[in-house]
Amino acid sequence: MFKIFSDLNRKALLNASIAMVLVIVLVYVGSRDLQNFDAALIAYLFGTVFAVFGIMYRYSVWVQRPPTRLYWRRTWKFVFSKRFFPYLGFVITQFVKNILFQRFIYPRGKSRWIGHFLLATGCMLAFAVTIPLTFGWIHFTLLPGTTDIYVAHVFGFAVSKFELGGLIAFNAFHILNWCSLFVIIGAILMMRRRLTNGGLIATQSFQDDWMPLVLLLAISVTGLGLTFDYSFMQGKTFEFMSVTHAITVILFLVWIPFGKFFHIFQRPAQLGTNVYRKEGERLGMAVCPHTGEAFATQLHVNDLKKVTRELDFNFDMEGGGSHLDYSPEGKRAALAKAQFAAREKEGSFFG
Amino acid sequence: MAAGPDSNFNPDMEFFVDMQRCIGCRACEAACAECETNGQEPMIHVNYVDRAHSVQTTVQVCMHCEDPACANVCPADAIAKDGNGVVHSANTSRCIGCSNCVLACPFGVPKKMEAAELMMKCNLCYDRTSVGKKPMCATVCPSGALFYGTREEIRKKRPNSDPVNTFKFGAQTVHTKVNIMMPKGSTELRVH
Known part of the structure; x- marks a missing residue:
């Protein structure tokens, strides 16, 4: 019964536990002793903390494999050596090109790149918005004495203000809707590939290839449903929409360490291999x-x-x-x- | 990739390669590019063995090793062997294009697609073999260098040869799913 505990990787367990505690501390400190923490988002916080634990655990196990460990050590040794500076520009260019824009996917297919870029951009933007909100790092208040000026606070410090009804407010409050649209279009393009490409049909599996797309689609549709509900349905289905959205998001967060989404955390290793090759060429x-x-x-x-x-x-x-x-x-x-x-x-x- | 064996994959059918019969026509290359799992890229290798001294060509498909070196050295866990013993091309979402597999494969099979920063290789035409059909290359080879069928069939076609799937590369012994045709009575092929 307890075999699962004896099979656990101790180093990974330690790293994952540290990462998890660190996140909880950062939530506590960043939300100013939880006074800016939005209790309505508690379920999302639990999901995120679990995801952090799982991602760090799997990542730690992954970098212990001999070939991964070698690249890992070589990369960090190189990053902290004086020879790294000439490569700084190269690394930044590669990061923009291959991580932010995933340009390496373009030669694999134009619609494939468009689909992936929309999925990745939608997800990355959504992460950038929802994680600080869930952690209580960002919150909004009305400017005292006014009824139409909003103040954005980061870590409890007021950083900017904007007028309600203005362009900034409209985009700030709808950014997750834009993300949802990106993800929906991207997921449909990718699903189309998976329904029509003979090679993919032969090799794909539901768990690895379809479930991630279905999950992303479900998150985006239920997310848009929230806006639809309060914009056009006077909030009549808000509970249903919010619960189904929370369930899909939490499923997504919990699934990150186990399935295809883990590649998001593996991909930066590509930068390391490119630098490794360039430095190797210099050596002979x-x-x-x-x-x-x-x-x-x-x-x-x-x-x-x-x-x-x-x-x-x-x-x-x-x-x-x-x-x-x-x-x-x-x-x-x-x-x-x-x-x-x-x-x-x-x-x-x-x- | 599914870990279990595919029920439509015919376990009685095997791949038999006889490089000595390769005439360098490259029909297999053209056919390989038709394989849908490759995305129209030929994965089979046809090259001269030693052009300065001979016009002999050789043909190489993935040997689908029992314990694949390519999968072992992959830092991204991108290469997997399924329940049918087929070693699949790199998982596109994981492959980081490091070329470890390209350099570690004792048969020189995986290709690195530079622009796509992706490793690709022969995966036994999985779109075809998983539904009981023959790989593209084996259906077009005019000289019998590539044959896909049962042991019974190859025994009748090549009565003076035996299929071998044990290879020695220095101190390393490699067992494969794909066979190479050797003189009758051979049990292994020592490369170095």
Whole structure:
């Protein structure tokens, strides 16, 4: 019965617990001893705290895997070295291009990129708004002595004011609706792909590929339903809308560590691999003994030899060297030559 | 990707490769690009073995290893083997384009699509094999270098050969789902 506890990864459990406590402390401090905390959002807070715990747990387990650990260590060692500064511009460009705009998806398909960009932008904007609201870091008050000026407070400090009914107010109060529209269009584009692409139909699963889209769609539709209700239905269905919206959002938050949404937290590793490759190119390239051409950085080949050994693979050859010293083309040629040699030895090339 | 075996996948059908029969026509490449799981990109490799000395070409599909090095070295957990023993192309949402799999695969199979920062590879035409059909390349190979069928069929076609799925790369032994045709009586192929 308690096997689950003995199977837990202690390091990950510790990191996850620290992250969870840190979030609770930040909520307490950031909301000024909870005086700015909106109690109506308590269920969302529980969902977020659970998500933080789960994400940190999975992330910690993930970075303990030998290949991930190697990249993780290499990246941080490099970031804290003086050689990192020339790459700062490169990292910022990559971040904007590949994280904010997910430009690497464009070569995989134009509508795929549009769909993903809308989903990602809608989600990121929504996170940026709802997390500070849920944590009590942001709240609004009426300017004393007025009935139409709103003041925005961040961590309890007044930072800006705007007129009710103005453009800023309209967008500030409807930003989650815009996010919902982005997500709905994005999810429909992605669902269309999944219904029409033969390759995806053959390999997709409900849990990994459809459920995330269905969840995002449900969150967005019920979210829009809230606005629809108080704008056009005099709040008659508010309870239903708010409860269904809360259920879908909390399901989403709880699901983040387990399913496809975890890729949001894995993706920044792509920046690390790009820097790793650039720095490796500076240090020197590996040349394939078969083709005589450079095929990868020597740093990468050497690191891979260490990682494969850690994973109980041993590609060392008897006469010295390693099979990993060969480029992919060299490896394919080596296999073909070995088969040819066996056929030649037998005296018949075709059997 | 589903972890369990697909009920429509025919476990009696196997892949048999005989590179010695490859004539370099690249029909398999054209057919491979038709595979819907690749997104119209050919994943099969056809190249000269040693162009300075020979016109011999070789053909390489994914060997679908029992314990795939590509999946083991993937830092993003993007490569998975399913219940049918098929090692799938990288999960597009996870792959970070690091090329670990490209360099670690002992058969030189995975390709890195540079612009898309994505690893892709042959996945046994899963859209076809998962419904009992043959992979595209095996349906068009004119010389018999690529054959997909039962052991019984290959035994009749190649009476003087035996399929081998154990490979030695230095100190490493690799067992695969895909077979390479070797002289009768062979049990393994030592590469280095």
